[in-house]
Amino acid sequence: MLFALPSQAEQNNRNESVQKKNRAKLSDVQKAISQQESNIFDANKQRSILEQQLKNDDLAIAKVAKAINKIEVDLITTQDKISTLAIEKKQLTIAKQKQENLLAQQLRSAYTTGQHDYLKLLLNQDQSEKIQRTISYYQYLNQARMKEIDKFQATIAQLLQVSTEHQAQIEHLQQLKEKQLQQGNQLRANKSQRSKTLKKLSRTLLSSQQQLNKLKAEENNLNQALSKLAAIIQAEIDLTGLSKLKRKLSWPVKGRMLHRFGTRKQGYLKWKGVLITAPISRQVQTIHNGTVLFSDWLKGYGLLTVIDHGNGYMSLYAHNQTLLKSVGDRVETGEPIALVGQSGGQEQSGLYFEIRHQGKALNPKLWCR
Missing domain, CATH: 1.10.287 (Helix Hairpins)
Known part of the structure:
Protein backbone atom coordinates (compact mmCIF):
# COMPACT_ATOMS: atom_id res chain seq x y z
CA MET A 1 0.00 0.00 0.00
CA LEU A 2 2.74 2.40 0.96
CA PHE A 3 4.51 1.62 -2.33
CA ALA A 4 1.31 1.91 -4.42
CA LEU A 5 0.36 5.39 -3.29
CA PRO A 6 3.32 7.22 -4.89
CA SER A 7 2.76 5.25 -8.16
CA GLN A 8 -0.91 6.32 -8.37
CA ALA A 9 0.04 9.94 -7.69
CA GLU A 10 2.60 9.81 -10.48
CA GLN A 11 -0.01 8.39 -12.85
CA ASN A 12 -2.45 11.16 -11.95
CA ASN A 13 0.26 13.74 -12.53
CA ARG A 14 1.04 12.25 -15.93
CA ASN A 15 -2.65 12.22 -16.89
CA GLU A 16 -3.04 15.80 -15.80
CA SER A 17 0.05 16.76 -17.79
CA VAL A 18 -1.30 15.01 -20.91
CA GLN A 19 -4.65 16.78 -20.49
CA LYS A 20 -2.89 20.12 -20.19
CA LYS A 21 -0.94 19.41 -23.37
CA ASN A 22 -4.12 18.33 -25.19
CA ARG A 23 -5.95 21.44 -24.02
CA ALA A 24 -2.99 23.54 -25.17
CA LYS A 25 -3.02 21.78 -28.58
CA LEU A 26 -6.79 22.25 -28.86
CA SER A 27 -6.40 25.90 -28.00
CA ASP A 28 -3.67 26.25 -30.64
CA VAL A 29 -5.86 24.49 -33.24
CA GLN A 30 -8.82 26.72 -32.37
CA LYS A 31 -6.61 29.80 -32.66
CA ALA A 32 -5.31 28.54 -36.02
CA ILE A 33 -8.88 27.92 -37.23
CA SER A 34 -9.94 31.34 -36.05
CA GLN A 35 -6.91 32.91 -37.75
CA GLN A 36 -7.62 30.99 -40.96
CA GLU A 37 -11.27 32.07 -40.93
CA SER A 38 -10.14 35.64 -40.37
CA ASN A 39 -7.65 35.31 -43.28
CA ILE A 40 -10.36 33.87 -45.55
CA PHE A 41 -12.75 36.66 -44.56
CA ASP A 42 -10.08 39.30 -45.24
CA ALA A 43 -9.17 37.62 -48.54
CA ASN A 44 -12.82 37.47 -49.66
CA LYS A 45 -13.30 41.09 -48.62
CA GLN A 46 -10.18 42.11 -50.53
CA ARG A 47 -11.30 40.11 -53.57
CA SER A 48 -14.74 41.72 -53.40
CA ILE A 49 -13.09 45.16 -53.35
CA LEU A 50 -10.89 44.21 -56.31
CA GLU A 51 -13.88 42.85 -58.26
CA THR A 204 -5.85 36.07 -54.49
CA LEU A 205 -5.80 32.50 -55.83
CA LEU A 206 -8.94 30.38 -55.49
CA SER A 207 -9.06 26.64 -54.85
CA SER A 208 -10.86 24.43 -57.38
CA GLN A 209 -13.93 24.29 -55.13
CA GLN A 210 -13.90 28.05 -54.64
CA GLN A 211 -13.54 28.56 -58.39
CA LEU A 212 -16.46 26.19 -58.98
CA ASN A 213 -18.60 28.01 -56.41
CA LYS A 214 -17.66 31.34 -57.99
CA LEU A 215 -18.66 30.20 -61.50
CA LYS A 216 -21.85 28.64 -60.18
CA ALA A 217 -22.77 31.88 -58.39
CA GLU A 218 -22.09 33.88 -61.57
CA GLU A 219 -24.23 31.50 -63.63
CA ASN A 220 -27.06 31.72 -61.10
CA ASN A 221 -26.70 35.49 -61.19
CA LEU A 222 -27.15 35.45 -64.98
CA ASN A 223 -30.12 33.07 -64.77
CA GLN A 224 -31.82 35.29 -62.20
CA ALA A 225 -31.25 38.35 -64.38
CA LEU A 226 -32.71 36.54 -67.42
CA SER A 227 -35.72 35.35 -65.41
CA LYS A 228 -36.46 38.93 -64.39
CA LEU A 229 -36.10 40.05 -67.99
CA ALA A 230 -38.40 37.29 -69.23
CA ALA A 231 -41.03 38.41 -66.75
CA ILE A 232 -41.11 41.98 -68.08
CA ILE A 233 -40.98 41.18 -71.81
CA GLN A 234 -43.96 42.53 -73.70
CA ALA A 235 -44.75 40.52 -76.82
CA GLU A 236 -44.21 42.39 -80.06
CA ILE A 237 -46.16 41.39 -83.15
CA ASP A 238 -43.19 41.87 -85.49
CA LEU A 239 -40.75 39.78 -83.42
CA THR A 240 -41.17 36.22 -84.64
CA GLY A 241 -38.30 34.46 -82.85
CA LEU A 242 -35.59 32.24 -84.31
CA SER A 243 -37.39 28.90 -84.73
CA LYS A 244 -37.41 29.11 -88.55
CA LEU A 245 -33.86 30.43 -88.87
CA LYS A 246 -31.73 27.38 -88.03
CA ARG A 247 -28.37 27.50 -89.85
CA LYS A 248 -29.43 30.74 -91.57
CA LEU A 249 -27.95 33.30 -89.16
CA SER A 250 -24.46 34.80 -89.24
CA TRP A 251 -22.14 34.66 -86.23
CA PRO A 252 -22.07 37.92 -84.25
CA VAL A 253 -18.30 38.29 -84.76
CA LYS A 254 -15.62 36.64 -86.86
CA GLY A 255 -13.01 34.73 -84.88
CA ARG A 256 -11.74 31.38 -83.65
CA MET A 257 -13.96 29.24 -81.43
CA LEU A 258 -12.09 28.88 -78.12
CA HIS A 259 -14.82 27.11 -76.09
CA ARG A 260 -17.75 25.23 -77.58
CA PHE A 261 -21.25 24.68 -76.31
CA GLY A 262 -21.58 21.73 -73.91
CA THR A 263 -17.86 21.25 -73.23
CA ARG A 264 -16.54 21.08 -69.63
CA LYS A 265 -16.05 24.42 -67.97
CA GLN A 266 -15.21 23.68 -64.29
CA GLY A 267 -16.14 20.60 -62.30
CA TYR A 268 -19.63 19.55 -63.42
CA LEU A 269 -20.37 22.93 -65.02
CA LYS A 270 -20.49 23.08 -68.82
CA TRP A 271 -20.37 25.93 -71.30
CA LYS A 272 -23.87 27.12 -72.12
CA GLY A 273 -22.66 29.22 -75.02
CA VAL A 274 -19.52 29.70 -77.08
CA LEU A 275 -16.43 31.84 -76.51
CA ILE A 276 -15.05 33.35 -79.73
CA THR A 277 -11.61 34.96 -79.73
CA ALA A 278 -11.46 38.26 -81.63
CA PRO A 279 -9.36 41.44 -81.49
CA ILE A 280 -10.38 44.31 -79.21
CA SER A 281 -12.73 46.89 -80.78
CA ARG A 282 -14.00 44.59 -83.54
CA GLN A 283 -17.72 45.18 -84.07
CA VAL A 284 -20.21 42.76 -82.50
CA GLN A 285 -23.35 42.46 -84.63
CA THR A 286 -26.77 41.21 -83.60
CA ILE A 287 -27.73 37.89 -85.19
CA HIS A 288 -31.35 38.98 -85.83
CA ASN A 289 -33.68 41.91 -85.28
CA GLY A 290 -35.04 42.48 -81.80
CA THR A 291 -35.19 44.76 -78.77
CA VAL A 292 -32.39 45.38 -76.26
CA LEU A 293 -33.49 44.03 -72.87
CA PHE A 294 -30.25 44.40 -70.91
CA SER A 295 -27.22 46.62 -71.46
CA ASP A 296 -24.95 46.83 -68.42
CA TRP A 297 -22.10 45.24 -66.47
CA LEU A 298 -22.78 41.85 -64.85
CA LYS A 299 -20.36 40.05 -62.54
CA GLY A 300 -18.56 37.25 -64.37
CA TYR A 301 -19.76 38.44 -67.78
CA GLY A 302 -18.52 42.02 -67.87
CA LEU A 303 -20.35 44.37 -70.22
CA LEU A 304 -23.33 42.36 -71.39
CA THR A 305 -26.09 42.96 -73.95
CA VAL A 306 -29.21 40.79 -74.09
CA ILE A 307 -31.58 41.02 -77.07
CA ASP A 308 -35.16 39.75 -77.21
CA HIS A 309 -36.05 38.24 -80.60
CA GLY A 310 -39.63 37.30 -79.72
CA ASN A 311 -41.41 34.03 -78.91
CA GLY A 312 -39.11 33.40 -75.93
CA TYR A 313 -35.85 33.62 -77.90
CA MET A 314 -32.94 35.69 -76.58
CA SER A 315 -29.30 36.19 -77.57
CA LEU A 316 -26.53 37.21 -75.16
CA TYR A 317 -23.25 39.00 -75.95
CA ALA A 318 -20.72 39.27 -73.09
CA HIS A 319 -17.17 40.48 -72.23
CA ASN A 320 -17.55 43.51 -74.53
CA GLN A 321 -15.27 46.53 -74.41
CA THR A 322 -18.22 48.91 -74.75
CA LEU A 323 -21.94 48.72 -75.48
CA LEU A 324 -23.37 50.75 -78.37
CA LYS A 325 -27.07 50.25 -77.61
CA SER A 326 -29.29 51.03 -74.62
CA VAL A 327 -32.24 49.20 -73.07
CA GLY A 328 -35.33 49.60 -75.24
CA ASP A 329 -33.44 50.22 -78.49
CA ARG A 330 -34.71 48.37 -81.55
CA VAL A 331 -31.91 46.66 -83.52
CA GLU A 332 -31.87 45.16 -86.98
CA THR A 333 -30.06 42.06 -88.25
CA GLY A 334 -26.33 42.69 -88.58
CA GLU A 335 -26.44 46.03 -86.76
CA PRO A 336 -23.39 46.80 -84.52
CA ILE A 337 -24.41 46.55 -80.86
CA ALA A 338 -21.02 46.41 -79.09
CA LEU A 339 -17.25 46.24 -79.52
CA VAL A 340 -15.20 43.15 -78.63
CA GLY A 341 -13.33 43.42 -75.34
CA GLN A 342 -12.20 41.48 -72.29
CA SER A 343 -14.40 42.91 -69.55
CA GLY A 344 -15.40 40.83 -66.56
CA GLY A 345 -11.84 39.73 -65.78
CA GLN A 346 -10.95 38.05 -69.09
CA GLU A 347 -7.24 37.77 -69.88
CA GLN A 348 -7.90 37.34 -73.62
CA SER A 349 -10.18 39.47 -75.78
CA GLY A 350 -13.21 37.78 -77.25
CA LEU A 351 -16.99 37.44 -77.23
CA TYR A 352 -19.07 35.08 -75.11
CA PHE A 353 -22.27 34.33 -77.04
CA GLU A 354 -25.44 32.45 -76.07
CA ILE A 355 -28.84 31.72 -77.59
CA ARG A 356 -31.68 30.86 -75.21
CA HIS A 357 -35.29 29.80 -75.60
CA GLN A 358 -37.63 30.06 -72.62
CA GLY A 359 -34.50 30.39 -70.45
CA LYS A 360 -32.90 27.18 -71.74
CA ALA A 361 -29.47 27.49 -73.37
CA LEU A 362 -29.30 26.23 -76.97
CA ASN A 363 -26.31 25.30 -79.12
CA PRO A 364 -25.55 28.40 -81.25
CA LYS A 365 -24.12 26.18 -83.99
CA LEU A 366 -27.65 25.01 -84.77
CA TRP A 367 -28.56 28.58 -85.75
CA CYS A 368 -25.37 30.22 -87.00
CA ARG A 369 -23.39 29.19 -90.04
Missing part, protein backbone atom coordinates in the same frame (compact mmCIF):
# COMPACT_ATOMS: atom_id res chain seq x y z
CA GLN A 52 -15.68 46.16 -57.69
CA GLN A 53 -12.53 47.95 -58.86
CA LEU A 54 -12.48 45.70 -61.94
CA LYS A 55 -16.08 46.71 -62.68
CA ASN A 56 -15.14 50.38 -62.36
CA ASP A 57 -12.14 49.84 -64.65
CA ASP A 58 -14.30 48.06 -67.25
CA LEU A 59 -16.90 50.84 -67.16
CA ALA A 60 -14.20 53.52 -67.50
CA ILE A 61 -12.74 51.71 -70.52
CA ALA A 62 -16.23 51.31 -72.00
CA LYS A 63 -16.96 55.03 -71.68
CA VAL A 64 -13.74 56.05 -73.43
CA ALA A 65 -14.02 53.31 -76.09
CA LYS A 66 -17.55 54.46 -76.92
CA ALA A 67 -16.34 58.06 -77.22
CA ILE A 68 -13.51 56.94 -79.53
CA ASN A 69 -15.95 54.94 -81.65
CA LYS A 70 -18.19 58.02 -82.00
CA ILE A 71 -15.18 60.17 -82.92
CA GLU A 72 -14.19 57.67 -85.61
CA VAL A 73 -17.71 57.84 -87.08
CA ASP A 74 -17.60 61.66 -86.91
CA LEU A 75 -14.19 61.64 -88.60
CA ILE A 76 -15.55 59.65 -91.54
CA THR A 77 -18.61 61.93 -91.80
CA THR A 78 -16.46 65.08 -91.61
CA GLN A 79 -14.01 63.80 -94.23
CA ASP A 80 -16.95 63.02 -96.54
CA LYS A 81 -18.30 66.55 -96.00
CA ILE A 82 -14.88 68.05 -96.76
CA SER A 83 -14.64 66.03 -99.99
CA THR A 84 -18.16 67.09 -101.05
CA LEU A 85 -17.49 70.75 -100.23
CA ALA A 86 -14.17 70.64 -102.09
CA ILE A 87 -15.95 69.39 -105.23
CA GLU A 88 -18.67 72.01 -104.84
CA LYS A 89 -16.04 74.73 -104.30
CA LYS A 90 -14.23 73.66 -107.47
CA GLN A 91 -17.49 73.70 -109.49
CA LEU A 92 -18.40 77.17 -108.19
CA THR A 93 -14.91 78.48 -109.01
CA ILE A 94 -15.27 77.21 -112.59
CA ALA A 95 -18.77 78.77 -112.83
CA LYS A 96 -17.37 82.05 -111.49
CA GLN A 97 -14.64 82.07 -114.14
CA LYS A 98 -17.17 81.37 -116.91
CA GLN A 99 -19.43 84.19 -115.69
CA GLU A 100 -16.44 86.57 -115.53
CA ASN A 101 -15.55 85.71 -119.15
CA LEU A 102 -19.18 86.18 -120.28
CA LEU A 103 -19.45 89.58 -118.60
CA ALA A 104 -16.16 90.62 -120.16
CA GLN A 105 -17.43 89.61 -123.61
CA GLN A 106 -20.68 91.56 -123.08
CA LEU A 107 -18.77 94.67 -122.02
CA ARG A 108 -16.44 94.44 -125.03
CA SER A 109 -19.44 93.96 -127.31
CA ALA A 110 -21.21 96.96 -125.82
CA TYR A 111 -18.09 99.08 -126.23
CA THR A 112 -17.44 98.13 -129.88
CA THR A 113 -21.07 98.58 -130.99
CA GLY A 114 -21.81 101.67 -128.91
CA GLN A 115 -19.85 104.22 -130.98
CA HIS A 116 -22.47 106.94 -130.31
CA ASP A 117 -23.13 108.44 -126.94
CA TYR A 118 -26.47 107.28 -125.50
CA LEU A 119 -27.54 110.83 -124.58
CA LYS A 120 -26.76 112.11 -128.10
CA LEU A 121 -28.92 109.38 -129.58
CA LEU A 122 -31.83 110.47 -127.42
CA LEU A 123 -31.45 114.15 -128.47
CA ASN A 124 -31.03 113.35 -132.17
CA GLN A 125 -34.43 113.64 -133.88
CA ASP A 126 -33.27 113.07 -137.46
CA GLN A 127 -33.38 109.25 -137.54
CA SER A 128 -36.01 108.38 -134.97
CA GLU A 129 -36.64 104.80 -136.15
CA LYS A 130 -32.94 103.90 -136.15
CA ILE A 131 -32.52 105.56 -132.75
CA GLN A 132 -35.47 103.58 -131.36
CA ARG A 133 -33.96 100.31 -132.56
CA THR A 134 -30.58 101.24 -131.06
CA ILE A 135 -32.17 102.19 -127.73
CA SER A 136 -34.06 98.87 -127.64
CA TYR A 137 -30.79 97.07 -128.33
CA TYR A 138 -29.06 98.97 -125.53
CA GLN A 139 -31.91 98.08 -123.14
CA TYR A 140 -31.77 94.39 -124.10
CA LEU A 141 -28.00 94.32 -123.71
CA ASN A 142 -28.22 96.12 -120.36
CA GLN A 143 -30.84 93.68 -119.05
CA ALA A 144 -28.66 90.73 -120.10
CA ARG A 145 -25.67 92.27 -118.32
CA MET A 146 -27.69 92.90 -115.14
CA LYS A 147 -28.96 89.31 -115.18
CA GLU A 148 -25.42 87.96 -115.53
CA ILE A 149 -24.18 90.33 -112.81
CA ASP A 150 -26.91 89.07 -110.45
CA LYS A 151 -25.93 85.46 -111.20
CA PHE A 152 -22.28 86.36 -110.71
CA GLN A 153 -22.99 87.95 -107.32
CA ALA A 154 -25.04 84.89 -106.26
CA THR A 155 -22.16 82.61 -107.31
CA ILE A 156 -19.66 84.74 -105.36
CA ALA A 157 -21.89 84.59 -102.24
CA GLN A 158 -22.35 80.81 -102.58
CA LEU A 159 -18.62 80.31 -103.15
CA LEU A 160 -17.84 82.35 -100.04
CA GLN A 161 -20.34 80.30 -97.98
CA VAL A 162 -18.93 76.97 -99.25
CA SER A 163 -15.34 78.14 -98.67
CA THR A 164 -16.19 79.20 -95.11
CA GLU A 165 -17.92 75.88 -94.35
CA HIS A 166 -15.06 73.97 -95.98
CA GLN A 167 -12.56 75.71 -93.70
CA ALA A 168 -14.80 75.12 -90.66
CA GLN A 169 -15.00 71.40 -91.44
CA ILE A 170 -11.20 71.21 -91.79
CA GLU A 171 -10.83 72.86 -88.35
CA HIS A 172 -13.48 70.49 -86.93
CA LEU A 173 -11.55 67.53 -88.36
CA GLN A 174 -8.39 68.72 -86.63
CA GLN A 175 -10.28 69.08 -83.33
CA LEU A 176 -11.64 65.54 -83.70
CA LYS A 177 -8.14 64.19 -84.29
CA GLU A 178 -6.83 65.97 -81.20
CA LYS A 179 -9.77 64.66 -79.17
CA GLN A 180 -9.16 61.16 -80.52
CA LEU A 181 -5.53 61.40 -79.38
CA GLN A 182 -6.60 62.52 -75.87
CA GLN A 183 -9.18 59.73 -75.62
CA GLY A 184 -6.56 57.22 -76.81
CA ASN A 185 -4.23 58.29 -74.03
CA GLN A 186 -7.07 58.00 -71.51
CA LEU A 187 -7.94 54.55 -72.83
CA ARG A 188 -4.34 53.36 -72.39
CA ALA A 189 -4.32 54.73 -68.83
CA ASN A 190 -7.58 52.92 -68.01
CA LYS A 191 -6.28 49.67 -69.50
CA SER A 192 -3.11 50.00 -67.43
CA GLN A 193 -5.21 50.42 -64.28
CA ARG A 194 -7.28 47.38 -65.25
CA SER A 195 -4.11 45.30 -65.71
CA LYS A 196 -2.99 46.24 -62.20
CA THR A 197 -6.37 45.22 -60.80
CA LEU A 198 -6.24 41.87 -62.63
CA LYS A 199 -2.74 41.21 -61.26
CA LYS A 200 -3.96 41.85 -57.73
CA LEU A 201 -6.94 39.57 -58.36
CA SER A 202 -4.69 36.81 -59.70
CA ARG A 203 -2.69 36.93 -56.46
